[in-house]
Amino acid sequence: MAVDLLLGLQWGDEGKGKIVDVLTKNYDIIARFQGGPNAGHTLEFDGIKHVLRTIPSGIFHDKSINVIGNGVVIDPVVFVKELEGLDQFNIDYKAKLIISRKAHLILPTHRLLDAASEASKGKAKIGSTLKGIGPTYMDKTGRNGIRVGDIELENWKEKYRALANKHEGMIEYYNVDIQYDLKDMEKEFFEAVETLKTLQFIDSEEYLRQALKQGKTILAEGAQGSLLDIDFGTYPYVTSSNTTAAGACTGLGIAPNKVKDVFGIFKAYTTRVGSGPFPTELFDDVGAEMAKVGHEFGAVTGRPRRCGWLDLVALKYTCEVNGVTQLMMMKGDVLSGFEHLKVCTAYKYKGKTITHLPFNIEPENVSPVYTEFACWKEDLTRMRKPSEFPKELNEYIAFLEKELEIPIKVVSVGPDRTQTIHR
Numbered sequence: 001m002a003v004d005l006l007l008g009l010q011w012g013d014e015g016k017g018k019i020v021d022v023l024t025k026n027y028d029i030i031a032r033f034q035g036g037p038n039a040g041h042t043l044e045f046d047g048i049k050h051v052l053r054t055i056p057s058g059i060f061h062d063k064s065i066n067v068i069g070n071g072v073v074i075d076p077v078v079f080v081k082e083l084e085g086l087d088q089f090n091i092d093y094k095a096k097l098i099i100s101r102k103a104h105l106i107l108p109t110h111r112l113l114d115a116a117s118e119a120s121k122g123k124a125k126i127g128s129t130l131k132g133i134g135p136t137y138m139d140k141t142g143r144n145g146i147r148v149g150d151i152e153l154e155n156w157k158e159k160y161r162a163l164a165n166k167h168e169g170m171i172e173y174y175n176v177d178i179q180y181d182l183k184d185m186e187k188e189f190f191e192a193v194e195t196l197k198t199l200q201f202i203d204s205e206e207y208l209r210q211a212l213k214q215g216k217t218i219l220a221e222g223a224q225g226s227l228l229d230i231d232f233g234t235y236p237y238v239t240s241s242n243t244t245a246a247g248a249c250t251g252l253g254i255a256p257n258k259v260k261d262v263f264g265i266f267k268a269y270t271t272r273v274g275s276g277p278f279p280t281e282l283f284d285d286v287g288a289e290m291a292k293v294g295h296e297f298g299a300v301t302g303r304p305r306r307c308g309w310l311d312l313v314a315l316k317y318t319c320e321v322n323g324v325t326q327l328m329m330m331k332g333d334v335l336s337g338f339e340h341l342k343v344c345t346a347y348k349y350k351g352k353t354i355t356h357l358p359f360n361i362e363p364e365n366v367s368p369v370y371t372e373f374a375c376w377k378e379d380l381t382r383m384r385k386p387s388e389f390p391k392e393l394n395e396y397i398a399f400l401e402k403e404l405e406i407p408i409k410v411v412s413v414g415p416d417r418t419q420t421i422h423r
């Protein structure tokens, strides 16, 4: 009768989708609590790769119900394409996928505003995925947004028109050169809304409360990563929602005392897409090798991900912010055969050595202090038991567990469902 949370501890793309898919067999309900189609969650099994954007990563399992919570923002156009992608796999999403009436809609003009805002920032741009995330959450907190429940009402298009007109004025204000045909975008949008309406809308907080009363188990799926959290991330180079544990409570209507385990996922190294500080970033052949072997290209935008060593200062911080109870380490297989490994265990900050994440981690303020390790040479991807792990991998894991004081319960050695080792 509890809710477990699964969160990314770095800057996103840690492998959340893969692990949610692996864990789904243990849960009755998988519930996404924030973010929108800026997310790209990759699942691989039976030789097929799936990328999910807004739909929870439990959708491929027969028994589980998948909930899109109130904290999520939905672009009907992207969402309908995602549904079409599921059709060929005979997924009964009308039965298995349910949507909170309180989730907000991303309008075509939100996407345009995202583009205009980024263009106006020049070099200081966030590196947004341009999916309209920031403007949609701004309208949510500004109390202007349109919610899923609104499209069940007769006069919702009047509300839509008023908001879209306001957005057009704002786009003009930015005074940047973006080309668009709003009529075409709106046609696609309203068609997609009609498809969206064929799905089940619910009062999801009530649904989840009842489910808990009946003894059902819930896994809350996070999107993005803790360092992209609007409050605790590397602001302003963040997304516009709370990606950390508290976001699961507000994004689903679940009380904090119902949360049991918090699963924190991290890569054995670090990646980041978009702009913003990244103290352990590598600009040399080693970073290029991580990107190449790890196929580090964004699942949504295809942009190359920046790569670097594991940052324990940042990881400790996100473990604490989230109250992580179990860790899961991903992509150790990518590092096989590297000459050595480095882990950042402290920062040099304004002449001092510190072990906490300071307010300002721009390169001019912070330089990483590294501990070096021997790297494993063996191919991990065929391993299926911890007893097969090479000595160097065990030493790396033991060091991280000691530093973070949290057990690493899962080690992932490849993208496939089967390449997941429980310890």
Ligand code: GDP
Binding pocket: 008, 012, 013, 014, 015, 016, 017, 018, 039, 040, 041, 042, 043, 044, 294, 295, 299, 330, 331, 332, 333, 334, 412, 413, 414, 415
């Ligand atoms: P998410 O956004 O956290 O769900 O992660 P993404 O799907 O965006 O990115 C993770 C990428 O790494 C995907 O391409 C996965 O298929 C892949 N992946 C996940 N776990 C592993 C692993 O242990 N080893 C390798 N080599 N790839 C992995």
Ligand code: IMO
Binding pocket: 008, 011, 012, 013, 014, 035, 038, 039, 040, 041, 126, 127, 128, 129, 130, 131, 132, 133, 134, 222, 223, 224, 225, 228, 237, 238, 239, 240, 273, 274, 275, 299
């Ligand atoms: P998943 O769930 C990695 C990054 C963008 C940009 C910043 C703001 O797949 O881990 P936004 O579109 O939210 O306004 O972009 O956040 N970003 C992600 N990076 N993985 C993600 O999601 C991301 N979602 C947003 O690159 O730097």
Ligand code: MG
Binding pocket: 012, 013, 014, 039, 040, 041, 042, 299
């Ligand atoms: Mg991703």
